[in-house]
């Protein structure tokens with residue numbers, strides 16, 4: 128009897144464990160401040176979803192929040208407020224866009240410039256919606272790594288968007304101190320609006336993604352739309368700001384409209400898609416705000432330095448050490464003897480000028496103390512670490528430090544750090560930034576270079592339970 132009971136309990140537990148949750152984050156870039164019909168589209172979508180018992184995330188452009196207010200659209204503001212509110216840049220497609228203004232700048236200058244240009248938009252979205260935006264995503268593909276420290280300072284903890292610049296196994300990850308839902312690959316798709324009354328192919332894609340993620344211990348599916356797509360046949364910004372065009376406000380033109388019947392059909396496509404997704408038992412809709420709770424804190428507890436040193440000496444990339452997922456920055460912070468804390472990567476690439484094969488232990492101890500002081504004061508990793516008048520690049524310093532822990536002695540052997548996080552970044556400077564609003568041939572080479580330096584902060588996000 129007891130044995131049967133235990134067997135049942137075991138089977139029930141195994142069954143529960145075999146059905147990990149799949150989370151759907153459904154988000155709407157709410158950006159068209161030119162065509163007022165897009166206000167009605169946002170209202171309709173938010174209301175339909177509320178009726179379905181589904182919470183979505185509306186990422187609102189600063190100017191969109193301001194025009195909703197000036198057009199007296201309290202109805203739209205209240206309907207959207209039943210969902211999570213994010214931020215989608217201050218002006219979206221008015222030039223210069225974020226990539227355009229960040230591309231000529233270094234890392235630290237770019238952080239300041241992003242804050243200068245975007246803080247008013249964050250404040251306006253907060254004021255109009257009466258809530259702090261919970262996430263950010265760049266307009267189009269106008270990405271730059273300098274946004275991340277500025278967003279942390281502005282109190283925005285999640286990066287929710289799509290793009291090719293950085294990604295990790297088609298699932299959420301930590302990067303630049305923000306939880307990222309980005310570059311989701313097979314876990315990002317949608318029911319197409321222009322394939323009839325329903326897009327049943329998307330239902331099959333969804334079911335397949337749920338089954339695949341369930342075998343991987345659960346995960347996230349990212350689905351997005353723009354309210355304007357439901358009421359116009361072209362994008363509001365393409366009609367005005369393509370390839371660097373920057374007409375003055377009086378010259379802005381409205382995008383072509385869908386007929387009312389066509390808009391109704393589009394709302395139906397989304398509603399049917401949502402109804403289909405709701406039929407899957409282990410699927411839960413989450414907002415960008417929920418994601419912060421689902422994913423455990425980015426800060427690891429203290430783990431054994433020997434184990435960390437082995438990892439970092441071998442390759443500079445995120446890894447699992449004693450069950451904890453650590454970024455290379457987490458590992459270096461631990462080896463420097465500092466308490467677990469988030470720190471940014473280096474602001475530029477440094478070079479090794481130190482030419483001898485080893486460093487006297489006291490000189491290396493002094494360099495280590497200096498590096499620890501730099502990190503503690505600036506909350507970022509140094510570009511180089513000095514050994515007297517010479518330097519070790521950050522990767523070489525990290526590998527050498529790891530080696531000094533693995534093999535302590537009177538002399539510390541200089542090791543060459545092997546960066547292992549570059550495959551997680553785009554290498555093509557054009558394709559990931561190919562957006563109709565950017566000037567033709569726009570190059571994001573420098574932004575990607577700065578972005579790769581922040582690969583020190585990259586690590587997978589660990590899925591927990593929704594609290």
Ligand SMILES: [Zn+2]
Nearest residue numbers: 156158266267
């Ligand atoms: Zn957008």
